[in-house]
Structure formats: structure tokens, C-alpha cells
Amino acid sequence: MPVRLQRKARRNKTKAAQRKASIKRLMFIPVIKCLDVEAIRQSFADCKATV
Numbered sequence: 001m002p003v004r005l006q007r008k009a010r011r012n013k014t015k016a017a018q019r020k021a022s023i024k025r026l027m028f029i030p031v032i033k034c035l036d037v038e039a040i041r042q043s044f045a046d047c048k049a050t051v
Helices: 002-027 037-050
Strands: none
Touching: none
8 A cells, every 4th residue: 555655656746847847948048148139130121122
């Protein structure tokens, strides 16, 4: 009987850990560094000009 409960407890803990990890993965926002806004705007302008 106790072995079964231990197994169930372990299963519950792993489920919780997996859930936390998946939430963490979904909430992760990469750090944006050295972003040249003007270059991006220029590239969009170039795309619109060609189309």
C-alpha cells in the first residue's frame, strides 16, 4: 500500500514540475539587444516600394 502512494506522490510531483516548465517556456520572452529601429523601418519601406 505505501509503495503505491509513494508512486502516486512522485507522479503528482513530476506532473506539477512539467506543468511549471511548460508555463515557463510559454512565458519566456527573449531579450532584444542592439535593435536598430531605423534599419527595420527602412527595410519595410523598401519592401513596400518594390510591391
